[in-house]
Amino acid sequence: MPDITVAAAAVAAAESVVSLPDAELIRGASAGLAEAREELARRYRGPAYVLALQLLGNREDALDVVQEAMLRLFATLGRLTPGRAVRPWLLAIVRNQARDLWRRQRVRRTEPIDGTGEGLAAELIARAPDPEEAAGREELRRRVWRALSRLSEDHREIVVLRDFHGLSYEEIAHVLDIKIGTVMSRLHAARRQLRARLSEDGRHA
Amino acid sequence: MPEACGRRFDEALLSGFVDGVLTQADEQRVRVHVEDCAVCRREVEEMSRLKEVTMSSHFRMPADDQWSEAPRGGTSRLAFGVGWLLIAVWLVGVTAFGLWQFWTSGGPILGKLMAVAFPSGIALLLLSVLIDRLRAMRTDRYRRVQK
Numbered sequence: 354m355p356d357i358t359v360a361a362a363a364v365a366a367a368e369s370v371v372s373l374p375d376a377e378l379i380r381g382a383s384a385g386l387a388e389a390r391e392e393l394a395r396r397y398r399g400p401a402y403v404l405a406l407q408l409l410g411n412r413e414d415a416l417d418v419v420q421e422a423m424l425r426l427f428a429t430l431g432r433l434t435p436g437r438a439v440r441p442w443l444l445a446i447v448r449n450q451a452r453d454l455w456r457r458q459r460v461r462r463t464e465p466i467d468g469t470g471e472g473l474a475a476e477l478i479a480r481a482p483d484p485e486e487a488a489g490r491e492e493l494r495r496r497v498w499r500a501l502s503r504l505s506e507d508h509r510e511i512v513v514l515r516d517f518h519g520l521s522y523e524e525i526a527h528v529l530d531i532k533i534g535t536v537m538s539r540l541h542a543a544r545r546q547l548r549a550r551l552s553e554d555g556r557h558a
Numbered sequence: 559m560p561e562a563c564g565r566r567f568d569e570a571l572l573s574g575f576v577d578g579v580l581t582q583a584d585e586q587r588v589r590v591h592v593e594d595c596a597v598c599r600r601e602v603e604e605m606s607r608l609k610e611v612t613m614s615s616h617f618r619m620p621a622d623d624q625w626s627e628a629p630r631g632g633t634s635r636l637a638f639g640v641g642w643l644l645i646a647v648w649l650v651g652v653t654a655f656g657l658w659q660f661w662t663s664g665g666p667i668l669g670k671l672m673a674v675a676f677p678s679g680i681a682l683l684l685l686s687v688l689i690d691r692l693r694a695m696r697t698d699r700y701r702r703v704q705k
Contacts, residue, residue: 398625403617416620478616490611497611515577516612522579541573544605551608 375439383430394423397439400518401447407513408451410472410502418454422446441524448510448528455506470502500550508543515540563597572598576605 370378370392378396381389401422405415425446426439433442474495479487501509514520514528525540526533567587574580575588592599660670 394625399619402620406617412620416624419625476618478618480616494611494615497608498615501612512612516609517615519613522577537574537579538568538570540577541570544573544608547608548604 376435379430379433379439382427390427393426393439397426397443398423400440401443404444404447404513404518405451406476407473407501407517408448408506408510409454410470412476414454414458418447418450422450425450438524440518441520441528444514444518444520445528445530448514452506470499473502474498496551496554497547500547500554503550504543504546507539508546511536511540512543512547563595565591565595565598567591572602573605576602576609 370381370388373381373389373392375393375396378389378393382393398419402415402419405418405422406412409415409418422443426443429442429446433439477491477494477498479491501512504512511525511529514525515522520528522533522536525536529536531539567584571580571584571588572592575585575592578585580588592602660674
């Protein structure tokens with residue numbers, strides 16, 4: 354259990370919690386300091402939400418998962434070994450929560466799950482400076498995310514973790530709870546599957 | 559991917575090459591092969607392009623007021639749970655004691671039943687409404703949408 358007075362002093366000494374490094378915030382959050390918890394949540398809820406959205410395909414479920422994941426993060430901060438990054442730890446929680454939600458929904462859902470990827474593609478925003486270039490590029494981007502949505506869960510999550518969230522192979526192995534040697538082969542299979550889906554789309558377009 | 563391309567290494571190394579995570583020896587082996595093999599070169603180029611497209615995507619984020627309230631800590635959650643438990647125990651205890659007192663006091667049974675029927679009916683109706691509300695609250699997918 355972290356010393357609450359040391360953690361509180363570090364938080365109080367900083368002009369703003371925004372400038373504190375993760376390690377200090379983790380110490381403060383583990384000691385139950387609300388400012389540290391709020392800053393950690395503010396810092397990492399974005400990537401957590403986007404991963405949940407990419408895995409589940411809709412905003413409402415993604416927000417639910419992020420809320421649960423944040424609570425779980427604060428409950429398990431004590432198990433985060435010093436020096437270990439918060440983001441992969443949180444993404445692992447989000448991934449597990451998303452999987453749980455999928456399983457629960459598969460059991461009790463009466464409406465079909467959106468297997469087209471349209472829900473996820475609709476959440477994309479364009480940021481290219483040139484509008485003409487943007488149009489073609491955004492169409493490709495939409496096609497890629499629609500195709501990603503139609504991959505199996507195993508394939509979708511590994512591509513998203515590597516190519517969007519930029520996790521290292523070691524971090525991916527931790528998040529997915531697989532051997533590091535499996536990461537490259539699974540990632541390659543997923544990328545080939547993605548290419549195949551895009552080719553199918555091209556033929557049907 | 560046709561095996562006829564003459565590649566003498568595990569195909570998955572192509573992904574490792576795209577990600578720049580191979581050992582120097584493997585990286586050199588793949589690079590030499592890719593320079594000579596048009597099929598593998600196309601695969602590497604296509605994977606790199608898809609990776610770049612994926613990496614440069616941006617998603618709409620929830621508005622500030624859509625994030626949940628400040629995260630509740632473990633102590634707060636424990637207090638919340640214990641608080642509800644104590645209220646429930648108190649309610650059940652007081653109700654059971656009251657009913658026992660009422661039943662063991664003197665008077666005709668028919669009169670007691672008449673006296674209990676109306677408030678019991680009202681209580682059951684309220685309970686059914688409460689259960690429906692709680693169920694709707696838990697399953698309503700649009701509960702965060704501002705009306």
